[in-house]
Amino acid sequence: MRTAVHNPFQPGSDVVPEIWAGRTEQLSDWRDVLRPRLQAGLFERGRTVLGEPGLGKSSLVRRIAMQAERAGDWVTPQIRLALGTDPLKRIAAEVLKLADRAGLPAARENRISSLLERVQTVAASGVSLGLRDREGVEPHTALTELLVEIGHAAIRQNQVVLIHVDEVQNITDEKLLSQVLIALGDAITREVDVTVPAVGTITRSLPIAVYLTGLPEFDDRSGSRKGATFARRFATTTLEPINDDDLRSALRPLVVTGWETPSEDGSIVAVRLAPDAAETIVDVCRGEPFLFQLAGQRAWYAGSGDVITRPEVLAGWGQAEQEATSHVERILERLPPREREFLSAMAELPPWERSQGQIAAKAGFAKPTDAGTTSQRLDRVRGIIGRGKVYTFRHRAIEAFLTSDWPSLEQ
Ligand SMILES: Nc1ncnc2c1ncn2[C@@H]1O[C@H](COP(=O)(O)OP(=O)(O)OP(=O)(O)O)[C@@H](O)[C@H]1O
Ligand SMILES: [Mg+2]
Structure with a gap:
């Protein structure tokens, strides 16, 4: 009954867990500020979400992206930059997929097909720094121009575009970093003229949202070297641990209605969390989303009854101690x-x-x-x-x- 398959807790990385806690400010920023403003053609800065390991940066933006996807927006997957990969190459590949979604390959204009071709070159072979393409423009400029075309298509189809670049601290090459920030930044600050029926021509921004996530070290790079330009194009938030009230609210449904799981005879049973067990999970995890999931997951496995008890939470945590220690040690060692x-x-x-x-x-x-x-x-x-x-x-x-x-x- 309390099987691995039905365990609602998901420690790990990059997952959007079923038991979600807090981060309401950031979720509402997307829902109530960023998305509606972009849709209305108003300029809004990109968002940079930084924080120590395991605080839930990737999960947060993935959750936002999932909501956007459900609303029909054009969303990239999490573009995770490994150390040493060419970021423009990765981003170009995903932007090409957005272009597909926007229907650009079907466009008959030469300008667009040659633009697509140029970005395909970047996606295939990356940029050797300083190399200019046939038309004498830097590869990252082609990326911006393609984003602008995608933006135009999004306006026509009343869509919003969301781009999520993760692990941005891994762009250690300064020149590449500045090219990435310029390519994306130029697209979100671009103003275009559009014709509105009965109004005429108006100037508006493109409906493109950019989320950058990663470790706080990114701030050193982007902060000092890109200076004011970066700050005017991206708003930075540093995530903090989740507060206990938010963790409590996240566990509330488990306490009150329970988690539906099939039992051996095939009927559905709700597995509940005893109130003092919930309180103990909140207490042991100290606001760390990863440890919250870990404590919950272990408690689930620590017994088989249809109520998760406090002794089970304690027993589960006993087994998780080692991992909790490594989690904090990893943060300190960095x-x-x-x-x-x-x-x-x-x-x-x-x-x-x-x-x-x-x-x-x-x-x-x-x-x-x-x-x-x-x-x-x-x-x-x-x-x-x-x-x-x-x-x-x-x-x-x-x-x-x-x-x-x-x-x-x-x-
Ligand atoms: N708001 C949340 N509520 C509950 N659990 C969460 C929340 N956000 C993240 N988690 C959990 O925390 C763990 C870590 O999340 P995530 O991988 O997003 O962290 P991160 O900050 O991106 O870490 P890293 O710096 O290692 O990339 C995951 O197990 C996820 O399930
Ligand atoms: Mg992450």
Whole structure:
């Protein structure tokens, strides 16, 4: 009955889990701001969603993309950039599929067929940097022009286009990064003239939404090197852990109505979550979406009855401890030594003594300015701490890991 096939919890990466929690601000940004404004021809910046590993960046935009797809929008799959791949090549291939969907290959204009051909070349062989194509334009320009044509087709068919590029921190080549940002940025800032019946010609933006997702390191690159242009074209959000109330609400349906699963005799049984079991899942995962799914998944497997009990959540978590530890260790190991030292020093102080000066002294920083830049990055770029009068942890799993026995639980 509580079989693997029916387990509603899905730890992993890049999945859109069935038990979804929070992120309402970002979901509503798409539904209530970005999509309607693009549809109305108004300019809206692209969205960059960054955050520490496992906070749900990919899942979030995949969920938005799924909603868009259901509404009939033209959506790319998650374009996941592996380290060392040519990003323009990957993006070009997906943009060609959008062009198909927009019906562009059927167009009889020479201009469009030669444009398609140029982008096909980029998709097939990528760009050797600096290489110009036959017509003397940089390959990324062809990509922009094709996006503009897709945008025109979308206007005619009253559609919205959504492009999702994931793992953007993997574009380590500066020149390639700037080409990608320009190719996409030029398309979303392009204004075109369209004829509206009974009104005449109006100028509008193209209905193209661009989502970039990845690790916070991307901000360093795009932030300093692309400067103001990037900021005017993309709005950046740094994801934080999910708050307990949102996690509670996500589990509520399991508590109240249960999760429908077929039983051995073929009838449908609802597997419920005991209220104190739900509370324990919320407590152990510390706002980490990945650990939330992990705790739930293990609890499901820890028994076979039609109620998931608190002891089952605890037993399941016991088996997940190792993985929870590695999850947090992976996040900490990625940090530059200074940032890690800062966090350890902060964790050693009692909460009321966590001022910048005290932490810097404890961490043995020679200059107060070192602590300044380090804490600023931990706050603004990573969202791991908050800098109030005393500093606080915003990443609750890191806090728990550094200041207590968590993930291990005293019974
Ligand atoms: N809003 C959410 N509610 C519940 N679970 C979620 C939510 N978002 C993500 N998850 C779960 O968290 C896990 C990690 O999600 P995801 O792969 O999107 O993270 P990420 O931030 O893209 O990580 P990475 O930096 O490794 O790419 C997945 O198991 C997913 O099921
Ligand atoms: Mg991801």
